[in-house]
Amino acid sequence: MPPAHPFDVDADKLKEECGVYGVLGPKDAANFVALGLHALQHRGQEAGGIVSHDMGEGFNSVRRFGYVRDNFTKASLMETLPGPVAIGHVRYSTAGKKGAAIRDVQPFFGEFSMGGAAIAHNGNLTNAEELRRELIDRGAIFQSSSDTECIIHLMAHSMAKTIPDRMEDALRKVEGACSIVAMTRTKLIGVRDPMGVRPLVLGEIGEGEGWVLSSETCALDIIGARFVREVEPGEMLVISEDGVESRRPFRPKSPKFCIFEHVYFSRPDSILGGRSVYETRRQIGVELAREVPVEADLVCPVPDSGTPAAIGYAAESGIEFGLGITR
Template sequence: CGVIGVFGHPEAANLTYLGLYALQHRGQESAGIVSGDQGKLYVQRGMGRVADVFGLEQIGKLPGDQAIGHVRYSTAGGSVLRNTQPVFINYRHGAFAVGHNGNLVNAAELRTRLEREGAIFHTDMDTEVVVHLLARVPGDDTGTRLAAALQQVSGAYSLVCLTESRLIGVRDPMGFRPLVLGRLIDSGGFVLASETCALDLMGAEFVRDIEPGELIVISKEGIESRKPFAPVGRRMCVFEYIYFARPDSVLDGVHVYSARKRIGQALARLHPREADLVVPVPDSGVAAAMGYAEASGLPFELGLIRNHYVGRTFIQPAQRGRDFGVKVKLNAQPNILRGKRVVLVDDSIVRGTTSAKIVSLVRAAGAREVHFVVSAPPTTGPCYYGIDTPDRSQLIAAQHTIEEVRKIIGADSLGYISLEALYEAVGGCGQGFCDACFSDDYPLPTPEGHGSRQLH
């Protein structure tokens, strides 16, 4: 998911809308904005992309100089209108809205307990647990109560919250998901955003990352930073750098595009190939393929062209024996690939089904050899912290050796990045990141059992 917050701008909702546009890659299932005007909150939410949900009419119903917004990609709760965010409530302390990026690992237990106590849930989202907890903790200050509510929660959360007078941002103690603070150049107001690419579009300058475990309260009095949680050490999601974040963003001080290029350079060193061309699987493999080409001296070519206009409602003709799946999105160019030995670069292999289809597309376009290199290590475990990976039984690298995966996807060779090389590329020594889906080292207890190494 992607989240935005704006405080202190006469067109807060419109700016939030711009920010959500920049974060559309983080979720396309639904979009929503809650704005605040003179102590009242207004809400507009809907299914689909930002452009499907918001027009002049909807923005016009969101007055005020403060707002939060959310684009959703579901990891908990189905993709239906009821589950759109921001979650918005009226309770004894007034109105409150929250947008959540992440996933709570103990939401089911908390929900069972709360329901036994009489709570009535309106959605299937883990995020709703937070507002039920918030309604129960004592105290007057929302920031303090929010921190107390979050003490009971385990998992990944970057939150933006709006009350009648304040914008609150929180990053969980491990900082799995990013969250940044920016300053609006024209009004001097403040912005919270999942990624810096949103600040660029909103006309805000980057101030700093919200730190893991930090709760920041923005009001007319200014900014107040709190550290309500016991420090546990940063575990930022390394997959944000490989795939999820936009390449033009800077996450925790690291430029994503540059990190991806360095991963590609490392792949060229780890998996050098006798080949004629380096071809990315667009868009996710582009920066790594550039790095591979640079380091290997092989020419970079767009042998696969992506159609950017494929909607979710593509109607498959009932013609037998034709699977349009990947072909609708990607076309392989025989004029580039015919007779060539190709190094194909993609960000990750999850189920392996897409990768197998892409390899066969490239071969059908005349490639003589296809060498697949991957800018993630083998994906061997599911994510419980906000990325929607299928369960272990469907992860090809959890069920098969690398050699078996190579055969299944039909490549002449297959090479993954190593964890060591990955960390060198993202500029760290492996400390301070989560890499559980590659290493089985789960930083927080998972519903499947902590560090489920024994399941292999």
């Protein structure tokens, strides 16, 4: 038998990305969410889920393993997700067991005394294990291995009177990166941690027809939504039919946006921090050609995130650009 591999191959892969998306306004909000998740598929191919709310039918949830196109394009399934507010999540394990049970697939839902709420999270809570032990000691019963479930239990232990206020209480106790999209029966909520590690943007559908929260701007384009602005680090947006309320519930911290969003995670047609992801990658190639010139016959990219950098390197160096690897 061949010798055992010296490390876990799966564990050696980047596992820092997920995609979150939420829509408030259109009567079939879940259909918009499905399109948005399709545009964010590069952020998570392991699984996806959508939660919606309809005043007549209440909360409904569908969670599936696999691609969005294989699960959330069937009319019979989407008809089970009615209502004018919905959120969704595409998963690439960042915490919890990779390839675990369907119970690890977000969004997560909780029923509170003032009504239900669902939450989808992109990031890593660095104190999740400590919080989990503390919550279990206080009687919490966890259903998943995900760090995101800690937020639901922290909300359940809060004595605040509204779900947004309970979310504020919960998020003051967590550490690490979190860009969150959540929903109640009538509200869409977006939160970005004080360091702004992961992206989150606000968009508008039509002229006041609805609102969108998304991990990236590319998922606004697919539904024809207009980019309004980025959710700022440490900001909470509470969106209802009355408009957008901005809150600042956290102590300010120095921004620490993850550079790998520009280098690898995000789609090249997205805009992050006012800058095109494609242009950033192309400029990286230009700078590399200036700093590390080489004699070569061809500049060949490793697709897909390496392609803009290779274009920049070829343009600056004068070496021919060509494709040699396909996937």
